[in-house]
Amino acid sequence: MTELINGVLIPFLGTSLGAACVFPMKEQLGVTVQRILTGFAAGVMTAASVWSLLIPAIEQSGETMGKLAFLPAAIGFLLGIAFLLLLDKLIPHLHLNSDKAEGLQSKLPKNIMMLLAVTLHNIPEGMAVGVVYAGMLYGGGMSSSAALALAIGIAIQNFPEGAIISMPLKAEGMSKGRAFTAGVISGAVEPLGALLTVAAAGLIVPAMPYLLSFAAGAMIYVVVEELIPEMSAGEHSNIGTIAFAAGFTAMMILDVALG
Numbered sequence: 001m002t003e004l005i006n007g008v009l010i011p012f013l014g015t016s017l018g019a020a021c022v023f024p025m026k027e028q029l030g031v032t033v034q035r036i037l038t039g040f041a042a043g044v045m046t047a048a049s050v051w052s053l054l055i056p057a058i059e060q061s062g063e064t065m066g067k068l069a070f071l072p073a074a075i076g077f078l079l080g081i082a083f084l085l086l087l088d089k090l091i092p093h094l095h096l097n098s099d100k101a102e103g104l105q106s107k108l109p110k111n112i113m114m115l116l117a118v119t120l121h122n123i124p125e126g127m128a129v130g131v132v133y134a135g136m137l138y139g140g141g142m143s144s145s146a147a148l149a150l151a152i153g154i155a156i157q158n159f160p161e162g163a164i165i166s167m168p169l170k171a172e173g174m175s176k177g178r179a180f181t182a183g184v185i186s187g188a189v190e191p192l193g194a195l196l197t198v199a200a201a202g203l204i205v206p207a208m209p210y211l212l213s214f215a216a217g218a219m220i221y222v223v224v225e226e227l228i229p230e231m232s233a234g235e236h237s238n239i240g241t242i243a244f245a246a247g248f249t250a251m252m253i254l255d256v257a258l259g
Helices: 002-022 031-068 070-090 110-137 144-171 176-187 189-203 205-232 238-258
Strands: none
Touching (some): 002 110, 031 110, 031 238, 144 238, 205 238
């Protein structure tokens, strides 16, 4: 139980540390820095989806389904995409790379819309951590080190998300304390989502491959819909691509070394 609590809190800590950048930093993050951080986060999420979620899902199914082992992973992955697509349409939010608002019609302030955007992104990350820890707890073939590797990887990519929330809010006149609190709140959905996923997975252990790939699909939706456009916007976008490669490699190494 201690491993579970620590695991679901590690990504939340990453978001909180990012939000804390509002205290020492006087200016907003530069465009180049944002591209680097966003590209790195996208690489981490992509690698985590493949190495920590999809491959284990296929391996678990392979024990009983043989050459059809891809089926649960494919179904779960597409359902995860559909789930985030639905949330994207229902929850009012701003895309990180523009002022374009999406979701149901809303007159919410811009800073609230941005907060909802990052909160939306954190839902699949919390699910991913939760389902991996559920696999560890309920005999789903996940080791504690593999679960820890995913939690650390998500925490690393959460750091820029916390800063992306708190820094602009301070620039718009909000106090440092309130801007920091808003950044922390955006990450609070992760431990909650992780614990709910663990509870649900405990009731339907045979569905573990579907749940793993569902979380992967949800994360890949965020990568393709939000992070890649953000890291590639404007001129000299190759810096985002390089950061993506670095993030992917770091998460791959982390997963293999600890898993």
